[in-house]
Amino acid sequence: MDVAVGLPELVAEEVRESRPARRWDVFLQPNFLLPALVLVVLVTCALFAGQVAPYDPLQTSLTARLQPPAFAGGTSAHLLGTDKLGRDVLSRIIWGARVSLSVSLLVILITATIGTTLGIVGGYLGGFMDALLMRITDVSLAFPGILIALLLAVTMGPSFTTVVLAVSLLGWAPYARLIRGEVLKLRNADFVLQARIIGCSPLRIMATHIFPNVVNPLLILSTISVGLVILVESALSYLGAGIPPPTATWGSMVSDGRGLIDTAWWISFFPGMAIGMVVLAGNYLGDWLRDRLDPRLRQI
């Protein structure tokens, strides 16, 4: 049999060898390091709040009220100052990270799961199912999310669960849209046709062929969502529909400092900064991920 084996090893070997060298290099880019750093700090604060924070976030002190930050006239006892109840701003920010992170992780998990499932099922099966799912998605996207969240907060009473539910309600539709778009492209790919020819059931095709190939856009959207979720959660807290006091959340801290912007600016400023930095970090990380997960590379 004239089967020329030739030199396939030249191609394969080359690619394998050069891959390890390249992987390290990629993580050293500033585009990755800076946002990663921010998120590492965030996670550390969230996990080890008790150890990291200098004070109890709920501890009030009438004598230490409205202290400015250490570099603006205050004492080194309270680096970022205190709020109107004498609670240490820095500690509240650190503890607030825990709230923000747990809310976003939970929300992303819920929205990604629901959105991706609906996107894959609708995109692959098409027909009536797809049309129905798309109409539901459209409705979800069209509704003013904040109002729904407020409504929920009023009816169910503000709490951790309410916030997670409310933000999830807003968040699943973009996933569904995005994933469905990807699936529509994949559906006609030759390898999907091949799977049908082999006799794979639609369920198997969706799970083993479609899903692994939408992981990339899924990851990118999730990374960007971290910032967005924190933003929405903060907005809810600001409006009073978030997690109730005295729990320290960044949104409620910004809201508390509202009336004192001209005199005790630090109460709103620092939590606001924290929100901004996390949102930026999420966006930058998402961009970096999108660049790295170029279709040509096809792997994480």
Place this chain on the structure above:
Amino acid sequence: MQPGQPLLQVEDLRTYFYTRRGVVKAVDGVSFSLAPGETLGIVGESGSGKTITSLSLLRLVPQPAGKIVGGRILFEGVDLLQLSEAEMREYRGSKISMILQDPMASLNPVYSIGEQVAEPLRQHQRLSGRKLWDQVTEALRLLRIPSPRERLRNYPHQMSGGMRQRVVGGIAISCRPKLIIADEPTTALDATIQAQYLAHLKDLQRETNVAMIFVSHDMGVIARVCDRVAVMYAGTIVETAAVRELFKNPKHPYTIGLLNSMPRLDRKTERLASIEGQPPALLNLPPGCRFAPRCYAAIDRCHAEDPPRVDVSGDHFATCWRVDAHREEDAAIPSVVS
């Protein structure tokens, strides 16, 4: 330019790509020449460097990774590699044009075809008004587009693939360049449309005496259209000859292998001879002749030293140690089975 001087003379052109994984020597020492009105074919497979060669001629190599690192490109006596970018722009579209493979990608969907053919005329010859549209119509007529004047306002999506490719040809010819580089212009077209298009290109050449460089992987197209052929492999030219001479009397083992591996249309082929292995990845090439790993005629020297360019007869060159050694004896290398 003096009479008898070639229109284009490329000497030892080198274009390298600097990637994270190393240097890819996409074009590594390519030399050829082209007379006015002549059609030169550049044949090669993927990785041969034929497309990068044609892009290098117009200095359109993708940057920053790609760089022309050496050689001379003498067009009408002027070394294009020494020109500034602004001076080079003067050449593109007016003295040298290019036709690419996919007409749908080459044409801007939001402009009419008249506008697109007019663009180089506006840019280089500063024409406008009646004179401009007359030239545009003439360009379309040269490509045998029926009722050109009525079609000026048509958009690309309103035309078929073959028609679009002719519009691309019209854009290329509008300023009456001396040279048109066509990179796989018919690969995306159906067989019967391809035949039409090539016939039109030949008519075009007859009427305007434009020289052409035809880049393709399809030997059949090359045989039909070209006067001379250069065969490229892994960044170098392995053989150059007049078209008839190349097909009847190939010398380089790659050319021979290529011709032998093509099934014949005019009679039943019992068994195709195939070339072992595949075209090499251009990173970290082994020393010596780049074709040696796949060559049925390779000797030790082929794996160690770069082969020289050997003058086989007059206008026929081959870059091969075996050809060098047996210049007088044709019996050394098995030739095409005919």
Place this chain on the structure above:
Amino acid sequence: MNGSVEPVLEVQGLKKHFPVTRGMALQRTVGWVRAVNDVSFSIPPGETLSLVGESGAGKTTVAKSVLLLEEPSEGKLLFHGKDVMAFGRSELKDYRSNVQAVFQDPWGSMNPRMRVKTIVAEPLVVNTRLSKNEIRQKVLDLLRQVGLRPDQAELYPHEFSGGQRQRIAVARALALNPQLVVLDEPVSALDVSIRAQIMNLLKDIQTTYGLSYLMIAHNLATVRYMSHAVAIMYLGEIVEYADGDELFERPLHPYTKALLSAALATDPDARNDEIVLSGEMPSPINPPKGCHFHPRCPFAMDVCREVAPAVTYVGSKHKVSCHLYSEGSTHQ
């Protein structure tokens, strides 16, 4: 040729019409794309039938219908004489195992996230109850047969060249021991020097296993090398059908002759009757009246504009649909 052997696959009067709809909510059908219009052929065991035609001719639709990826609007598919449309679940499964495919694009035909061993194993995993070990053995054996090494089974598709991927695709197609493999332009996307390798591989496997191929190709030289019979398609219909060499030695239909003359021979001195057609293939929504080819045909007569030609037999196995050859015609 042995006409008495039962064909593996027989297609009778296959039609596939796609509706053209208008409107968003309530979709009205305003026309039909007659992609395939009354196509009939049969494939004996161990032989290759090629469908040749330009884009829009309907050959891909025919292939998809054979693979059951499209449901025919009309017509019959007979597998060893039995009507496929009437198959129950288990018979369909059996048909599917017996009819596999190799597609044109070596890049898109494999899941980029699966290793080669998983890709080749999948047909076995889905359709058989073999143990993991048995499957593994079979996969390694298949890879060896197509010229790949066992250690390459661990790699991903993107780590191979185009030609090697086609080999993997062939290995996958063979996994279920099919009787018929649909080859959709199996070598057009490959480098010229690799094509011969793959064509030889396909031929060798055909001989070893007695496989039938339904091949779609546009390169006539490839078709001549690989095929036992050839059908030329134009606008959804077969306009000429003949055994391998017969079609190339004695082409009858003007379109066949045009295709042959357009097929550029790798010989600068080749002289062919240059038939350069004008115009393009019309849209299958509104085909021309009478013979679909008449607007482009250099030999069109009055009758061609009005009446669609019937199938004429010239010789025992050579069929052509053209008024030039119908009974009573004086032309020859």
